[in-house]
Amino acid sequence: EAGVVQSPRYKIIEKKQPVAFWCNPISGHNTLYWYLQNLGQGPELLIRYENEEAVDDSQLPKDRFSAERLKGVDSTLKIQPAELGDSAVYLCASSLGLAGYNEQFFGPGTRLTVL
Amino acid sequence: ILNVEQSPQSLHVQEGDSTNFTCSFPSSNFYALHWYRWETAKSPEALFVMTLNGDEKKKGRISATLNTKEGYSYLYIKGSQPEDSATYLCALREGGSEKLVFGKGTKLTVNP
Numbered sequence: 001e002a003g004v005v006q007s008p009r010y011k012i013i014e015k016k017q018p019v020a021f022w023c024n025p026i027s028g029h030n031t032l033y034w035y036l037q038n039l040g041q042g043p044e045l046l047i048r049y050e051n052e053e054a055v056d057d058s059q060l061p062k063d064r065f066s067a068e069r070l071k072g073v074d075s076t077l078k079i080q081p082a083e084l085g086d087s088a089v090y091l092c093a094s095s096l097g098l099a100g101y102n103e104q105f106f107g108p109g110t111r112l113t114v115l
Numbered sequence: 116i117l118n119v120e121q122s123p124q125s126l127h128v129q130e131g132d133s134t135n136f137t138c139s140f141p142s143s144n145f146y147a148l149h150w151y152r153w154e155t156a157k158s159p160e161a162l163f164v165m166t167l168n169g170d171e172k173k174k175g176r177i178s179a180t181l182n183t184k185e186g187y188s189y190l191y192i193k194g195s196q197p198e199d200s201a202t203y204l205c206a207l208r209e210g211g212s213e214k215l216v217f218g219k220g221t222k223l224t225v226n227p
Binding site (some may be wrong): 005008031040041043044045048055056090091101102103104105106107108 | 119158159161204216218
């Protein structure tokens with residue numbers, strides 16, 4: 001079974017440029033998460049989708065970050081414009097849903113460097 | 116703010132050593148505790164989901180225990196191998212919340 005796929009794996013951009021990350025969850029997983037992991041910190045939730053609906057985006061900085069999951073399958077996270085402080089690893093995860101203990105399966109992440 | 120703490124922050128051991136580290140969390144409103152292993156350049160891998168006070172789970176040389184009354188979980192690695200080198204993350208889910216709150220992780224390096 002294919003795991004969570006993310007691309008690109010690495011991205012280097014200059015500040016003020018836009019950037020987008022793509023995630024394809026495990027087939028059949030209704031719930032999709034985007035996390036931000038700063039150096040030396042644990043992953044922090046940015047946004048959670050149930051199918052195509054964003055049900056928790058309280059931690060998403062909406063002035064520059066946006067996300068979509070139009071058909072309830074794959075998802076894109078965008079930053080426009082990027083700032084130096086956005087350098088981090090962006091992780092995508094998926095789960096079957098909220099039933100049970102919500103085991104989340106992670107992709108390998110996209111490491112963003114903003115110069 | 117929900118605080119999940121992991122200690123130590125980093126750990127260096129020799130191949131063959133056994134080791135353990137701690138995840139501490141608020142004991143009220145506990146629902147589940149997750150342990151993940153994250154090797155460099157790979158996806159975080161789920162190790163255990165701990166749900167009941169007194170739970171003990173084992174996967175090969177790795178085991179974990181849970182004490183929900185005092186708010187901690189221990190992860191043990193017996194006979195560490197270089198391939199165990201990774202960051203070990205714990206994450207708490209509280210009752211009534213769908214959110215996982217992660218600790219900062221313990222970075223383990225096993226020297227051959």
